[in-house]
Amino acid sequence: MRDPDVLVVGAGPAGISAAAELAAAGLSVLWIDQRDRPGGAIHRQPSAASTAIAFGPASVRNQWRRLHARFQGTGVSLTGETGFAGIDSDGVAILEQRHSGTTTCVRAKAIILAVGAVERVLPRPGWHLPGVCTAGGMQVMLKETGSPPRGRVLVAGNGPLTLALATQLAAAGNPPVAVLEASDPFRRPSHALALMRSPRLVGEALHYSTRVAFARIPWKRGRRVVAIESHGGALRVRSVAKNGYVETFDVEHIALHDGIRPNTFGLPEGEARPFIIRAGDCREALGAVAAEVDGKQAARRVIARLRGEPAPKPHPMLNAERRAQDTLASLFRPHGDAVPADLPDDTILCRCEGRTVGDLRTLLAAHPGISPREVKLNGRFAMGLCQGRFCADNVAALLEHGGETGPVSADALTGTRWPIRPIAIASLIRDADDPNSSTPQ
Amino acid sequence: MAVTRKLRAAIVGAGIVGAASAYFLSRAGFAVQMLDAAAPASGATGSADGAVSVASKRPGPMMEAAIRGVETYRDLHGAGIFEGVFKERSTFMLAQDAAEDAVLEAHAVALSGNGVELRLHREDALHRTVQNLSRAIRSAIEVRGEGHAIGYEVTSRLIAASGATVARGCRVNGFRTASRSGSLDALETSAGTIEADLVVLAAGGGSASLLGLASALRPRKGQLLVTERAPALNAGIRGSLMSCRYLMSKDSTETRMTGSGRRFGLVVDPLRTGQFLIGGTREETAERGTDADAVRRLLVEAVALVPRLREVRLLRTFAGVRTATADGRPLIGRVRGFDNVLVATGFEGDGICLGPLTGKIVSQLARGEPTAIDLSPFDPARFATQEQAA
Ligand SMILES: Cc1cc2nc3c(=O)[nH]c(=O)nc-3n(C[C@H](O)[C@H](O)[C@H](O)COP(=O)(O)OP(=O)(O)OC[C@H]3O[C@@H](n4cnc5c(N)ncnc54)[C@H](O)[C@@H]3O)c2cc1C
Ligand SMILES: Cc1cc2nc3c(=O)[nH]c(=O)nc-3n(C[C@H](O)[C@H](O)[C@H](O)COP(=O)(O)OP(=O)(O)OC[C@H]3O[C@@H](n4cnc5c(N)ncnc54)[C@H](O)[C@@H]3O)c2cc1C
Numbered sequence: 001m002r003d004p005d006v007l008v009v010g011a012g013p014a015g016i017s018a019a020a021e022l023a024a025a026g027l028s029v030l031w032i033d034q035r036d037r038p039g040g041a042i043h044r045q046p047s048a049a050s051t052a053i054a055f056g057p058a059s060v061r062n063q064w065r066r067l068h069a070r071f072q073g074t075g076v077s078l079t080g081e082t083g084f085a086g087i088d089s090d091g092v093a094i095l096e097q098r099h100s101g102t103t104t105c106v107r108a109k110a111i112i113l114a115v116g117a118v119e120r121v122l123p124r125p126g127w128h129l130p131g132v133c134t135a136g137g138m139q140v141m142l143k144e145t146g147s148p149p150r151g152r153v154l155v156a157g158n159g160p161l162t163l164a165l166a167t168q169l170a171a172a173g174n175p176p177v178a179v180l181e182a183s184d185p186f187r188r189p190s191h192a193l194a195l196m197r198s199p200r201l202v203g204e205a206l207h208y209s210t211r212v213a214f215a216r217i218p219w220k221r222g223r224r225v226v227a228i229e230s231h232g233g234a235l236r237v238r239s240v241a242k243n244g245y246v247e248t249f250d251v252e253h254i255a256l257h258d259g260i261r262p263n264t265f266g267l268p269e270g271e272a273r274p275f276i277i278r279a280g281d282c283r284e285a286l287g288a289v290a291a292e293v294d295g296k297q298a299a300r301r302v303i304a305r306l307r308g309e310p311a312p313k314p315h316p317m318l319n320a321e322r323r324a325q326d327t328l329a330s331l332f333r334p335h336g337d338a339v340p341a342d343l344p345d346d347t348i349l350c351r352c353e354g355r356t357v358g359d360l361r362t363l364l365a366a367h368p369g370i371s372p373r374e375v376k377l378n379g380r381f382a383m384g385l386c387q388g389r390f391c392a393d394n395v396a397a398l399l400e401h402g403g404e405t406g407p408v409s410a411d412a413l414t415g416t417r418w419p420i421r422p423i424a425i426a427s428l429i430r431d432a433d434d435p436n437s438s439t440p441q
Numbered sequence: 442m443a444v445t446r447k448l449r450a451a452i453v454g455a456g457i458v459g460a461a462s463a464y465f466l467s468r469a470g471f472a473v474q475m476l477d478a479a480a481p482a483s484g485a486t487g488s489a490d491g492a493v494s495v496a497s498k499r500p501g502p503m504m505e506a507a508i509r510g511v512e513t514y515r516d517l518h519g520a521g522i523f524e525g526v527f528k529e530r531s532t533f534m535l536a537q538d539a540a541e542d543a544v545l546e547a548h549a550v551a552l553s554g555n556g557v558e559l560r561l562h563r564e565d566a567l568h569r570t571v572q573n574l575s576r577a578i579r580s581a582i583e584v585r586g587e588g589h590a591i592g593y594e595v596t597s598r599l600i601a602a603s604g605a606t607v608a609r610g611c612r613v614n615g616f617r618t619a620s621r622s623g624s625l626d627a628l629e630t631s632a633g634t635i636e637a638d639l640v641v642l643a644a645g646g647g648s649a650s651l652l653g654l655a656s657a658l659r660p661r662k663g664q665l666l667v668t669e670r671a672p673a674l675n676a677g678i679r680g681s682l683m684s685c686r687y688l689m690s691k692d693s694t695e696t697r698m699t700g701s702g703r704r705f706g707l708v709v710d711p712l713r714t715g716q717f718l719i720g721g722t723r724e725e726t727a728e729r730g731t732d733a734d735a736v737r738r739l740l741v742e743a744v745a746l747v748p749r750l751r752e753v754r755l756l757r758t759f760a761g762v763r764t765a766t767a768d769g770r771p772l773i774g775r776v777r778g779f780d781n782v783l784v785a786t787g788f789e790g791d792g793i794c795l796g797p798l799t800g801k802i803v804s805q806l807a808r809g810e811p812t813a814i815d816l817s818p819f820d821p822a823r824f825a826t827q828e829q830a831a
Binding site: 088089090092094105366367369370371373374377378385387417418419422423424425426428429 | 479480481482483487593594597600601607609668669728730731732733734736737740741743744750751752753754755756757758759
């Protein structure tokens with residue numbers, strides 16, 4: 001593979017608009033995504049074998065038409081099924097080609113990381129049981145296979161995405177028995193009014209909430225899931241309302257979701273060589289429209305940098321999107337701590353290594369003032385296969401409850417590293433440019 | 442009745458050597474405070490393989506010290522302190538060709554001369570003893586009665602057992618000398634002045650500037666890899682696999698490797714967790730990155746030893762910085778010019794093995810008792826010291 005001027009990682013709205021902008025400026029671009037086609041989280045295209053279900057409001061579908069035309073017009077082509085595994089200490093990007101089982105190292109002058117956001121899921125007793133998944137995971141399955149899971153489904157957590165999933169499940173023929181929402185947006189009229197300043201968000205909110213209402217899906221606000229148990233081959237989910245009212249649901253599936261956060265795990269960033277910048281939801285989770293603008297911005301910064309010109313000013317539209325997202329966030333802010341300090345000791349925190357809340361408490365009690373790195377090494381939190389993707393935020397929140405350390409960031413547990421995800425040794429030792437040899441040059 | 446107050450020991454550095462010193466000093470009756478510029482095990486101790494091994498030691502004082510080092514692990518294991526953190530296992534030193542065979546044979550003579558228990562395995566017998574090994578490997582020398590321990594786990598256990606207080610983010614910048622000549626009465630730190638009756642310098646590479654020994658101590662980086670759990674493959678490999686090249690890269694044998702570039706010496710260590718630890722490099726730098734060239738080369742060599750490692754995923758890469766000395770031996774003893782300052786540093790790639798033993802020696806020195814090993818080869822005075830400014 002030839003060394004490009006710029007490596008763009010990700011083919012969601014941010015990556016598409018970055019790659020197109022760079023190509024239009026005449027730079028050589030290597031544009032990769034771990035998936036085989038562009039779209040990203042929001043415009044995820046169904047796999048070839050299944051039929052597409054049209055999802056989302058018109059604003060979403062319009063964006064996809066626009067982006068599609070944009071990259072087709074510039075002729076930039078996606079190198080699919082290629083995972084970015086990180087950057088080594090020499091500034092070399094390590095790319096894993098899944099289809100051929102090989103790995104390539106490239107040196108780019110600049111790198112734009114547009115790897116999107118990931119879901120947050122809070123720990124709850126029983127959240128590791130089979131039948132529990134994330135809302136995003138269920139959405140991906142829906143979009144890719146075109147069919148909903150069988151049996152009763154409960155959607156629970158926090159934020160507007162739970163409504164989006166409920167709508168999509170209903171459209172696919174299996175509406176959830178209920179949507180449980182930890183916050184109570186109807187109790188915050190002033191924030192709801194503020195939302196009116198963003199007509200697009202109002203449009204999306206109306207799109208999803210009217211569909212939830214039409215499908216007669218109960219949207220239960222001010223509800224927390226406090227326990228999930230196996231019960232006669234199904235799941236028994238216990239929820240508590242703000243006033244203490246307990247309601248139990250028996251379902252086959254529960255989809256959990258507690259908001260999204262930038263997917264920055266292990267990722268480098270910096271002004272050194274290569275010049276690495278983040279764009280879209282992986283820089284700041286502002287949604288798909290902002291991601292498109294931000295991708296273009298990132299490309300312009302790179303172009304200016306490579307040409308030795310001054311950096312362009314940030315786009316004013318990002319401020320408006322930030323205000324809108326802030327409003328949405330306050331509307332959906334749950335009461336109390338996100339990660340409750342009183343979780344039972346046997347609640348799993350790290351699903352990879354089976355470490356519990358109790359394990360963390362024991363460690364903190366034995367080592368007063370312990371640093372995040374020691375929590376990681378000695379507690380084995382953020383040490384497993386997912387490298388902290390699922391537990392680092394939650395462990396950091398519980399460390400803060402512990403009180404002695406002050407604010408703790410998940411980065412202190414996950415750090416900057418490569419590989420950012422586990423990588424097959426077989427593919428790491430096979431160079432794509434010389435697949436017969438397993439000896440690096 | 443006179444109330445005697447406990448003597449205060451301040452330990453600079455909370456790596457394995459500092460932690461072991463804390464443990465033995467507090468058992469000897471000292472009130473111990475540990476000061477670390479960052480946090481426990483944030484230096485070499487937290488980024489090491491954990492061979493508690495005689496196999497890889499250079500014949501002479503280092504090999505003798507390592508034998509006592511392994512004994513100390515067994516004692517602490519027996520006392521319950523290392524329960525679950527010290528794994529007894531053999532080391533298999535592997536030869537891939539006739540030249541390596543010869544190097545190994547000479548090393549085996551030195552080991553058995555020191556009373557180390559060895560077994561020679563050849564051909565089918567070797568492959569019955571160690572499963573999943575490449576057929577290209579014809580012979581191995583098994584060094585018995587050694588083990589493995591993870592530096593940060595050992596450090597955490599020792600600190601908890603010592604009851605010492607730990608000041609994190611507390612950097613020691615200098616010494617304050619007492620009115621009484623020849624003794625130090627306080628440390629100047631980023632958290633203010635800390636008084637002590639005894640000071641132990643166990644600050645790894647950070648000891649150099651405090652001692653004025655910048656030229657005697659050098660950083661030597663090592664890159665290491667950790668795989669995901671592969672319990673079935675792991676179970677068939679009874680001990681650590683050490684290529685003959687590893688011994689040569691470490692200067693453990695009489696056959697030295699030439700060149701000043703980075704050196705590779707392969708060790709594949711089956712961990713208790715079912716994971717594998719694969720190492721490592723020796724590079725003359727203090728920078729802590731890992732690079733694709735080195736990682737690929739280590740993996741190619743590891744797969745050549747254990748072909749089924751191909752089926753496993755690489756989980757992490759990291760690097761640690763060893764503190765090396767010009768003659769390959771650590772500094773353990775009194776710091777010239779002070780009667781109440783001890784130093785223990787410069788353990789290069791052997792500090793996990795020697796750490797607990799060194800802690801014991803530190804407490805013996807502090808109490809004026811005979812030491813577990815002869816310290817003359819490790820005398821800090823062998824390097825020209827500058828007088829420490831007050
Ligand atoms: C689970 C989930 C559900 C969402 N649902 C909705 C919704 O219903 N409605 C809505 O308006 N918004 C939704 N969003 C938000 C919306 O998807 C984002 O705002 C938008 O997609 C951001 O665009 P982006 O280009 O920044 O990232 P993305 O669209 O997420 O694109 C990132 C791309 O990077 C690729 N990638 C990631 N890591 C690597 C790697 N290591 N190597 C190679 N490629 C990689 C991914 O495959 C992906 O194609 C959702 C987000 C998430 C996470
Ligand atoms: C890649 C690698 C593999 C290894 N493999 C093995 C092996 O298999 N077997 C083996 O026996 N050994 C091995 N070692 C060697 C072993 O890790 C070290 O010898 C040992 O950890 C040294 O411990 P230490 O306590 O002397 O120093 P360190 O662990 O480096 O601790 C020094 C501490 O002092 C602190 N400090 C420094 N300066 C100051 C200051 N001014 N004030 C306050 N605090 C300060 C630091 O923050 C640090 O925490 C390996 C090392 C590496 C890097």
